[in-house]
Amino acid sequence: MLLGSPLAQAELQLVLDQRKLTPSQARASQTLLAEATALLPPSLVEQMNLRVPVRWSERLSEPVFGRATPGGALELNRLWLADLSAGRDGRFPQGRQHGTLRQELLATLVHEITHLYDRGRHWNTEQRSLLQQCRSRYRTQGEVGLPSQCRGQTERRFTLSDDPRFLDLAGWPQQIGRRGAREPTNHQTYRSPDNYELHSPGEYLAVNFEYFLLDPQYSCRRPALHAYFTDHFGWAPPQAADCPNEVPYLYAGLDAQRPALGWLDPERIYAVHYLLAEANEQWASRWGHSMLRLVICAPGRTPGPDCLLDLDHHLVLSFRAFVDDLQLSSWDGLIGNYPSRLFMLPLQKVIDEYTRLELRSLSSVPLRLDEQARRQLAQQAAALHWSYDGTYYFISNNCAVETLKLLRSGSALPQLHDLDSLTPNGLLEVLHARGLADLQPLQDRQAALRQGYYFDSHRERYQHMFEVIRSNLQIPTEHIEDWLASPAEQRQSWFASADTRSTAALLVLEEAIRRRQMLLIQQDLKQRFLSADAPPELTEVAQLAQGLMSASSFLSRPGELLSEGYGLPQPQESQRFLELAGARQQALLATADDVEQRLLALINPQQRQQLDATRDNISLLAQQLRRLHEEAGGIQLP
Amino acid sequence: MQRIPLIIATGLLALVGSAHGSSFIGTTDAIGGSLVNTIDATSDATSGNNKVVLEAREDAASFVGSDGHLRSARLEAALLHIRQSNPELEATDMQLAEAILAL
Numbered sequence: 001m002l003l004g005s006p007l008a009q010a011e012l013q014l015v016l017d018q019r020k021l022t023p024s025q026a027r028a029s030q031t032l033l034a035e036a037t038a039l040l041p042p043s044l045v046e047q048m049n050l051r052v053p054v055r056w057s058e059r060l061s062e063p064v065f066g067r068a069t070p071g072g073a074l075e076l077n078r079l080w081l082a083d084l085s086a087g088r089d090g091r092f093p094q095g096r097q098h099g100t101l102r103q104e105l106l107a108t109l110v111h112e113i114t115h116l117y118d119r120g121r122h123w124n125t126e127q128r129s130l131l132q133q134c135r136s137r138y139r140t141q142g143e144v145g146l147p148s149q150c151r152g153q154t155e156r157r158f159t160l161s162d163d164p165r166f167l168d169l170a171g172w173p174q175q176i177g178r179r180g181a182r183e184p185t186n187h188q189t190y191r192s193p194d195n196y197e198l199h200s201p202g203e204y205l206a207v208n209f210e211y212f213l214l215d216p217q218y219s220c221r222r223p224a225l226h227a228y229f230t231d232h233f234g235w236a237p238p239q240a241a242d243c244p245n246e247v248p249y250l251y252a253g254l255d256a257q258r259p260a261l262g263w264l265d266p267e268r269i270y271a272v273h274y275l276l277a278e279a280n281e282q283w284a285s286r287w288g289h290s291m292l293r294l295v296i297c298a299p300g301r302t303p304g305p306d307c308l309l310d311l312d313h314h315l316v317l318s319f320r321a322f323v324d325d326l327q328l329s330s331w332d333g334l335i336g337n338y339p340s341r342l343f344m345l346p347l348q349k350v351i352d353e354y355t356r357l358e359l360r361s362l363s364s365v366p367l368r369l370d371e372q373a374r375r376q377l378a379q380q381a382a383a384l385h386w387s388y389d390g391t392y393y394f395i396s397n398n399c400a401v402e403t404l405k406l407l408r409s410g411s412a413l414p415q416l417h418d419l420d421s422l423t424p425n426g427l428l429e430v431l432h433a434r435g436l437a438d439l440q441p442l443q444d445r446q447a448a449l450r451q452g453y454y455f456d457s458h459r460e461r462y463q464h465m466f467e468v469i470r471s472n473l474q475i476p477t478e479h480i481e482d483w484l485a486s487p488a489e490q491r492q493s494w495f496a497s498a499d500t501r502s503t504a505a506l507l508v509l510e511e512a513i514r515r516r517q518m519l520l521i522q523q524d525l526k527q528r529f530l531s532a533d534a535p536p537e538l539t540e541v542a543q544l545a546q547g548l549m550s551a552s553s554f555l556s557r558p559g560e561l562l563s564e565g566y567g568l569p570q571p572q573e574s575q576r577f578l579e580l581a582g583a584r585q586q587a588l589l590a591t592a593d594d595v596e597q598r599l600l601a602l603i604n605p606q607q608r609q610q611l612d613a614t615r616d617n618i619s620l621l622a623q624q625l626r627r628l629h630e631e632a633g634g635i636q637l638p
Numbered sequence: 639m640q641r642i643p644l645i646i647a648t649g650l651l652a653l654v655g656s657a658h659g660s661s662f663i664g665t666t667d668a669i670g671g672s673l674v675n676t677i678d679a680t681s682d683a684t685s686g687n688n689k690v691v692l693e694a695r696e697d698a699a700s701f702v703g704s705d706g707h708l709r710s711a712r713l714e715a716a717l718l719h720i721r722q723s724n725p726e727l728e729a730t731d732m733q734l735a736e737a738i739l740a741l
Contacts (some may be wrong), residue, residue: 309715312690348693348712452711465703504739505703511696622739629740635729637691637720637737 012037012048014074014109017055021081028085029056032102036109039213041233047122052113056081066108074112076105097194098214107210114206122159131156143179148418151180160232161201164417168409169224169380170204171387176401177420188387190559193221193566216240221567223379224409247382248574249344250558250581260581261574262344264296264315266378270307271295273364274403274437275316276424277354278457290403290424292317293347293364294378308452314347317381319390319402340390340402341556342381351455357515362455365428366438369411377410382568386559400424462512465505469494472502484513488613495620500628507621514614521607525599541598548591554584688723691716691738698738706732 014033018026033054037045050072057075060067066076083090083101092101123131134150146154152164152174160166164180167173171188175181186198197207211218212229219226219236220243230236246263277289294315297307307313319342354360369377384406400423408416415434421427431437441453448454466480473494477483483491491510498506529538554561561580565573603611694716700708709731717734721727729737 309711309718311712311715312693351712446709450709450711450714452714455711456708461700461704461708464708465700468703500736501702501705504699504701507699507739508696508703511699625736625739629736634740635727635733635737637734637741638724 010046010049012040012045012113013051014054015051017053021056022085025081025085028087029054029081032084032105033109036106036113039106039110039237040113041235043233043235044117044122048113048117048120050116050120052116054109065104066112068112068115072116074109076108080105098210103214107214110210110213111206114209115202118158118161118202118205120159121157123156146179149414151418158202161205165412166205166228167201168405168412169228170201170208171198172201173405173409176404176422180418187390188384189389190387190557191562191566191569192387213237217570219243220570221565222383223568224376224383227376244571247379248569248577249382249385250555251344251346259578260585261578262315264294264344264378264382266375268297268303269294269374269378270297270303270305272367272369272374272377273453274367274428274431275350276363276365276428277358278361278363279425288424289318290400290427291319291350292377292381292403292406311347311351311452316343316345316347316350317403317406318343318345318350319399319406342384342388342402342406343556344381344385355455355458357519359457359459361457363442364453364455365431366441366453367407367431368436368438369413373411373413376412377407379568380410381406386568389557389559398422400427403427458512462509465508468505469498469502469509472499472505473497483509484516488513488610488617492613492617492620495617495624498624500625500632503621503624503628507618507625510614510617510621514611514618517607517611517614521603521611524604524607525602535602537598538602541595541602544591544595544598548588548595551584551588551591554581688719690719692741694738695741698735701735702732702739 014037016026016029016033021029053073055073055075056078058078060075060077060079062077062079064077065080066074068074080090080092080101083092084105089101092104096104098104098107130149131153134146134153137146137150138154152162152167156162164174167182171186172182172184175183186204189195189198192198193211194207197204208222208225209229211222212226215221216237216239219239223243226236245267246265248261249264251258251260251262273293273295275291275293277291279288294317295307296310296313296315297303298310298313301307301310319340351362354362390402400421404416404419404421404427407413408419413436415436419430419434421430428437432439441451442448445454449456462484463480466483469475470477475483475494477486491506491513495503495506525538528534529542558577558581561584562569562573562577564576569577600608694712697708697710697713698716700710701713713735716738717731720734720738
């Protein structure tokens with residue numbers, strides 16, 4: 001067979017326009033084109049079967065390196081031709097994404113070829129028949145009767161950039177209740193390699209394909225998209241090295257004892273639970289709150305059911321609007337004035353917050369996800385944690401909607417593909433109906449409490465403890481509210497006659513009283529601050545506190561703090577982040593201490609006295625428990 | 639230093655948001671959610687004992703106070719931890735819960 005015959009050329013060819021090129025310019029250009037072609041996945045080169053003219057153009061403005069013409073040719077900016085031929089960087093500007101002129105030109109070619117590939121509808125036989133089926137089902141039955149795998153497939157025009165799975169990963173998720181219609185704006189704006197990717201799904205594809213082919217770290221920075229491309233092309237470019245096992249996340253708290261950065265090892269996740277905080281009377285909480293719980297095993301423990309009690313290591317993924325009940329505005333929530341962000345929180349903190357302070361119980365429902373789905377979910381959560389800055393709408397983009405989107409993009413389970421739910425309880429119901437949520441462990445309430453499938457609101461505990469002291473100590477108070485509100489000194493007078501059991505019950509109640517007093521003090525300060533004659537000291541503290549708040553925004557949006565690199569932070573960037581975040585945290589803690597000291601002085605003296613007296617009561621009861629234990633000859637723990 | 643009043647600071651942060659419009663609302667929940675619980679870290683200064691056990695004190699108190707009825711996962715984890723680190727120890731759950739309270 002003759003070389004150059006049409007048969008031998010049944011693949012992508014970049015054909016250089018050699019007019020107006022010196023021999024050395026032509027040689028350098030040919031080498032560049034050959035290199036670009038060699039970068040591409042073999043299956044893409046085969047499938048495209050196209051001769052693409054490439055020319056150096058004088059019509060492009062300086063910042064533009066190249067473009068694809070409407071006629072399907074590629075143009076490179078002639079500005080760089082001389083430097084390329086001379087093998088130097090010349091006037092190549094600092095801070096371009098790909099570092100050197102050569103890499104940038106290669107990226108430009110790859111980018112434009114990706115657009116051509118995307119427009120070429122290069123679907124394989126299987127995809128083609130699916131799209132055909134879906135289109136005909138759509139014509140005959142319309143949207144309502146569409147099978148789940150057809151959602152988003154009836155009007156496909158591009159090879160990749162309108163693929164539902166690609167859109168999920170790229171950050172154009174389905175709008176809830178719109179039969180698969182996509183959100184118009186990409187909110188994964190932080191730690192982008194190139195903001196141009198946010199322009200449209202097509203550009204997102206082209207930009208990411210540049211990095212997939214040219215950046216050996218791409219698989220570590222955007223693992224989900226790397227896996228998507230690898231799967232699609234059945235091929236991946238050589239990698240720099242193995243990615244670190246653990247992904248970093250910012251611990252969203254002010255805790256001097258804890259480093260700012262936590263590390264999540266997706267391999268150590270034994271299970272994922274749907275964590276549901278029950279509703280209460282607060283109107284924003286009336287639907288409850290949806291979260292996900294990662295059941296992470298303690299170091300050294302082989303993943304298995306024992307990990308369920310490693311509560312200290314479990315993480316909660318919680319999308320929140322940045323408000324709390326005190327200032328929640330229904331109007332702002334409806335029109336989307338609150339940002340929505342993904343927090344990664346220690347489970348114990350979340351349990352305490354709901355069961356002790358808000359007096360709401362939590363159900364933890366195992367989800368049937370395999371090992372791969374769990375790992376991908378954790379990676380996607382980390383990716384969102386570093387990049388996402390959404391908008392919270394109480395109705396259309398609340399915690400249930402956000403959790404569903406994370407579950408869908410993370411796990412890629414087909415059962416989730418056409419699932420819609422607007423409420424936390426509703427989401428649990430549909431997850432159950434599709435066989436994804438296992439409600440069995442919650443049937444026996446006592447067992448569920450012991451095993452950590454259910455965390456009870458402390459309201460019932462307090463009532464129970466109150467009944468115990470009432471009958472054991474013959475306390476005449478009838479209602480628990482009266483006991484909680486009675487003076488500390490009066491409560492203390494009952495302590496001496498209490499045995500171990502009653503002392504323990506009294507201790508639980510005193511802790512409850514302390515928390516209640518905190519909330520009352522909080523309310524009192526708030527009312528005084530809002531009143532017309534607010535004391536100047538209080539206004540001053542409020543200003544300090546305001547500074548504290550604005551300075552702490554990075555706690556909820558870690559991506560804004562770290563400008564180096566893109567995607568998941570790599571080890572050298574994590575180190576840098578620790579330094580930056582550590583310094584900020586120290587400053588915040590110092591301010592918080594200051595605010596605290598000033599506030600102490602502003603608390604109403606009577607409330608302050610009761611707070612101190614309650615603290616003394618707690619110490620007394622703790623001592624009494626030790627004494628009773630010793631007198632009874634109880635076991636001493638080492 | 640006593641860290642108890644942070645919850646009070648939290649409350650004030652919340653009201654700053656409501657008094658000054660929405661520009662600072664963004665971070666309240668972050669602070670609210672994270673600082674609130676520091677009140678619970680203060681009640682005990684005992685050191686040298688395992689965190690899992692110490693954090694189960696209030697749950698141990700509910701267990702003892704309810705004569706074994708209220709039994710949470712946090713207590714369960716603490717009991718397991720004690721038994722695993724002291725395999726020779728022979729004791730009932732109630733005895734161990736009382737021992738946790740005496741720490």
